[in-house]
Amino acid sequence: MNTHSKSEKAEAKPDKAVRIKDAATRVFANKGFYNSTIADVAKVAEVAEGTIYLYFKNKDDLLISIFEGSMDFFIQQVTQEIATVKNPEDKLKKFISLHLRLVQENPDLAQVLQIELRQSTKFMKEYEGGKFGDYLNVVRNILEEGREQGVFRKDIEPRILRRTIFGAVDEMALDWLLMPKKKYTLEACAEQLSALFLKGIIN
Amino acid sequence: MNTHSKSEKAEAKPDKAVRIKDAATRVFANKGFYNSTIADVAKVAEVAEGTIYLYFKNKDDLLISIFEGSMDFFIQQVTQEIATVKNPEDKLKKFISLHLRLVQENPDLAQVLQIELRQSTKFMKEYEGGKFGDYLNVVRNILEEGREQGVFRKDIEPRILRRTIFGAVDEMALDWLLMPKKKYTLEACAEQLSALFLKGIIN
Amino acid sequence: MNTHSKSEKAEAKPDKAVRIKDAATRVFANKGFYNSTIADVAKVAEVAEGTIYLYFKNKDDLLISIFEGSMDFFIQQVTQEIATVKNPEDKLKKFISLHLRLVQENPDLAQVLQIELRQSTKFMKEYEGGKFGDYLNVVRNILEEGREQGVFRKDIEPRILRRTIFGAVDEMALDWLLMPKKKYTLEACAEQLSALFLKGIIN
Amino acid sequence: MNTHSKSEKAEAKPDKAVRIKDAATRVFANKGFYNSTIADVAKVAEVAEGTIYLYFKNKDDLLISIFEGSMDFFIQQVTQEIATVKNPEDKLKKFISLHLRLVQENPDLAQVLQIELRQSTKFMKEYEGGKFGDYLNVVRNILEEGREQGVFRKDIEPRILRRTIFGAVDEMALDWLLMPKKKYTLEACAEQLSALFLKGIIN
DNA sequence: TATGAATGAGTATTCATTCAT
DNA sequence: TATGAATGAATACTCATTCAT
Numbered sequence: 001m002n003t004h005s006k007s008e009k010a011e012a013k014p015d016k017a018v019r020i021k022d023a024a025t026r027v028f029a030n031k032g033f034y035n036s037t038i039a040d041v042a043k044v045a046e047v048a049e050g051t052i053y054l055y056f057k058n059k060d061d062l063l064i065s066i067f068e069g070s071m072d073f074f075i076q077q078v079t080q081e082i083a084t085v086k087n088p089e090d091k092l093k094k095f096i097s098l099h100l101r102l103v104q105e106n107p108d109l110a111q112v113l114q115i116e117l118r119q120s121t122k123f124m125k126e127y128e129g130g131k132f133g134d135y136l137n138v139v140r141n142i143l144e145e146g147r148e149q150g151v152f153r154k155d156i157e158p159r160i161l162r163r164t165i166f167g168a169v170d171e172m173a174l175d176w177l178l179m180p181k182k183k184y185t186l187e188a189c190a191e192q193l194s195a196l197f198l199k200g201i202i203n
Numbered sequence: 204m205n206t207h208s209k210s211e212k213a214e215a216k217p218d219k220a221v222r223i224k225d226a227a228t229r230v231f232a233n234k235g236f237y238n239s240t241i242a243d244v245a246k247v248a249e250v251a252e253g254t255i256y257l258y259f260k261n262k263d264d265l266l267i268s269i270f271e272g273s274m275d276f277f278i279q280q281v282t283q284e285i286a287t288v289k290n291p292e293d294k295l296k297k298f299i300s301l302h303l304r305l306v307q308e309n310p311d312l313a314q315v316l317q318i319e320l321r322q323s324t325k326f327m328k329e330y331e332g333g334k335f336g337d338y339l340n341v342v343r344n345i346l347e348e349g350r351e352q353g354v355f356r357k358d359i360e361p362r363i364l365r366r367t368i369f370g371a372v373d374e375m376a377l378d379w380l381l382m383p384k385k386k387y388t389l390e391a392c393a394e395q396l397s398a399l400f401l402k403g404i405i406n
Numbered sequence: 407m408n409t410h411s412k413s414e415k416a417e418a419k420p421d422k423a424v425r426i427k428d429a430a431t432r433v434f435a436n437k438g439f440y441n442s443t444i445a446d447v448a449k450v451a452e453v454a455e456g457t458i459y460l461y462f463k464n465k466d467d468l469l470i471s472i473f474e475g476s477m478d479f480f481i482q483q484v485t486q487e488i489a490t491v492k493n494p495e496d497k498l499k500k501f502i503s504l505h506l507r508l509v510q511e512n513p514d515l516a517q518v519l520q521i522e523l524r525q526s527t528k529f530m531k532e533y534e535g536g537k538f539g540d541y542l543n544v545v546r547n548i549l550e551e552g553r554e555q556g557v558f559r560k561d562i563e564p565r566i567l568r569r570t571i572f573g574a575v576d577e578m579a580l581d582w583l584l585m586p587k588k589k590y591t592l593e594a595c596a597e598q599l600s601a602l603f604l605k606g607i608i609n
Numbered sequence: 610m611n612t613h614s615k616s617e618k619a620e621a622k623p624d625k626a627v628r629i630k631d632a633a634t635r636v637f638a639n640k641g642f643y644n645s646t647i648a649d650v651a652k653v654a655e656v657a658e659g660t661i662y663l664y665f666k667n668k669d670d671l672l673i674s675i676f677e678g679s680m681d682f683f684i685q686q687v688t689q690e691i692a693t694v695k696n697p698e699d700k701l702k703k704f705i706s707l708h709l710r711l712v713q714e715n716p717d718l719a720q721v722l723q724i725e726l727r728q729s730t731k732f733m734k735e736y737e738g739g740k741f742g743d744y745l746n747v748v749r750n751i752l753e754e755g756r757e758q759g760v761f762r763k764d765i766e767p768r769i770l771r772r773t774i775f776g777a778v779d780e781m782a783l784d785w786l787l788m789p790k791k792k793y794t795l796e797a798c799a800e801q802l803s804a805l806f807l808k809g810i811i812n
Numbered sequence: 813t814a815t816g817a818a819t820g821a822g823t824a825t826t827c828a829t830t831c832a833t
Numbered sequence: 834t835a836t837g838a839a840t841g842a843a844t845a846c847t848c849a850t851t852c853a854t
Contacts, residue, residue, distance in 0.1 A: 160391070163374060163378045219834095254837095453840090625814095658850085820850100827843095
């Protein structure tokens with residue numbers, strides 16, 4: 001998530017907008033969007049409150065920007081990774097393990113996306129057809145591909161199940177994330193899920 | 204306000220607390236918890252704002268009460284219904300279709316439970332082990348029963364998948380709920396999900 | 407201005423809206439509308455800040471309410487007083503002396519009306535045809551009456567001069583009001599103005 | 610920004626301070642002093658926000674500078690013009706028509722002077738004895754001259770009426786200025802006013 | 813001089829909660 | 834119990850002003 005992972009100190013400061021978004025992600029994940037104040041975000045980002053308004057129209061816009069930026073990132077990562085394998089089963093496996101890994105590596109972000117974004121039906125309605133829909137369609141495409149190739153059952157409706165599968169994966173990831181004492185690894189989860197869905201889907 | 208002063212306490216109009224919870228459910232579902240005011244709830248419940256505080260400690264408590272009350276109801280419904288069938292496959296089918304039906308019949312409530320409640324990490328953490336965990340365990344019990352009876356695969360971890368399956372079902376329900384133009388019936392969803400999971404799980 | 411001039415202590419508190427308007431008038435006159443805070447007004451009115459919003463939509467509305475209320479009062483006073491005399495010359499005299507007296511007796515109010523209201527062209531445009539226009543028309547009516555009766559010159563345009571005369575009177579009043587050391591009485595002013603205008607107008 | 614680096618200081622484009630004042634006049638007239646931002650002014654003046662602070666101490670100082678500069682200009686114009694005629698009646702006529710013309714030719718400036726400047730009691734108090742007083746004294750001098758020469762009535766107090774006459778003229782000008790559809794010309798106003806005051810004043 | 817990004821103090825407004833009736 | 838007027842803490846957002854370049 002941190003684009004400034006290289007240790008070039010002097011040039012460091014990643015771009016103020018990014019710094020603010022990172023800070024906001026952390027703050028929102030910890031306290032929830034509505035319980036976070038702009039002052040909180042500013043403090044963590046080490047900027048003045050007013051500075052935030054130079055980069056984002058308002059508090060909502062900040063949340064939306066986080067969403068859109070990370071969705072772009074997620075979609076790009078997933079699309080790219082999935083392209084490395086051929087058959088739909090492996091693609092689905094890849095998707096599952098990658099999504100879990102992304103959640104694991106960006107826990108705050110994942111939490112914000114999962115929890116905070118849903119709270120506003122408005123957001124959901126607006127973005128269902130947007131970036132979020134794009135991400136869901138990654139799953140849908142895999143399902144359709146599998147169906148066309150005859151490896152997935154014909155009676156599976158990609159349009160219906162795309163979100164179900166995404167939801168199952170994401171829900172599991174979050175469950176794991178919020179679990180205070182990890183009782184199993186995310187890798188184990190990935191296997192369980194893959195096993196479940198593939199067996200459920202394959203002809 | 205009460206001109207008929209006789210002490211018919213347990214009268215026709217449902218308990219005021221219930222009226223308030225129903226109103227709150229409707230309001231929270233429409234505008235979101237944080238965008239709803241106590242005044243909004245009071246207006247819909249046709250009580251004075253202060254009255255709400257006679258029945259609930261504060262706004263958060265109102266949300267929690269909705270949650271707990273409905274979870275009790277859901278658990279009771281599901282448990283009872285599931286008891287009518289014997290084998291685990293049918294139980295899972297029942298759970299899936301029943302949960303979807305409950306969502307369909309209580310859309311506002313479902314939305315509040317799914318969306319509004321999650322926005323607070325606190326709630327999630329606190330209630331994972333409470334009523335919500337109880338509901339999740341209905342799924343877990345079905346899974347374990349199936350495993351023990353040898354109808355479900357041994358390599359399926361009930362503890363891991365209980366929330367996944369719940370999540371998949373609930374996510375789908377919400378997806379359907381928020382969909383402006385229903386493109387398919389919830390019954391179709393139930394079948395898809397049952398097909399998917401049973402095939403995925405059964406030996 | 408104070409409606410609670412009677413000394414009935416217990417019943418005193420005039421009506422909270424009035425108390426707030428009175429306080430606002432004082433505060434706005436002292437510090438100017440834009441340099442006054444709602445907190446200032448609340449403190450002077452001895453109410454909580456939030457209380458102000460129970461009676462007025464917002465800060466602007468408070469200013470407008472002051473304006474409308476006092477215009478009603480002014481118009482009523484002037485109309486009533488003027489009706490007591492017959493010929494237009496006396497009416498004009500009455501108007502002049504009465505307006506000066508009203509300013510003298512309600513200095514804060516006069517200042518707010520004169521200074522604060524003008525600052526917003528919007529207000530002026532909106533109210534030219536409203537309460538303020540009504541007040542101006544008191545002058546216009548006197549002028550027209552005089553013309554019709556042949557006592558005022560025909561070449562005097564009531565529509566043009568109504569505001570001029572009002573302006574002259576009001577400007578003088580304010581000049582006197584803001585003068586730290588009164589060098590002459592308002593009565594002297596009234597006489598000067600009457601002399602000037604009557605001589606200027608009469609046939 | 611300046612690519613032609615030769616030191617042509619006093620170049621074509623009017624002094625930057627003037628540009629800023631002109632821009633501010635326009636902006637203040639349109640939106641009001643308190644509703645205008647330095648950013649607004651900077652944009653219209655086509656300078657950076659910071660630049661304004663190289664020429665003016667702060668926002669108030671900008672307003673005051675506009676006031677003082679234009680008062681100097683007004684006084685100079687009026688004084689000069691009035692000197693061209695001899696008798697006090699003509700001088701008063703000249704003053705009236707000239708002031709109206711100045712308003713007509715500098716509507717934004719007139720509005721700022723009349724409306725915006727007054728909103729602050731401070732300004733009024735401070736400037737009564739300053740440039741504004743000087744302008745008022747032009748009227749007073751005419752009145753006194755006329756009295757001394759025996760053409761104006763003795764019972765007219767120049768000190769009292771100077772502002773009244775100024776106020777009447779200015780008020781009328783503003784009335785005309787803010788009138789959306791001009792129903793009469795300013796020349797007509799000038800005649801009405803001259804007629805009124807001269808008849809009112811002359812022996 | 814000129815810039816405009818950054819600052820952070822300042823404020824209108826909202827709303828959960830209380831309490832006198 | 835029930836009311837709803839009153840409270841005042843809390844906060845998003847603005848904007849005059851500064852300052853590193």
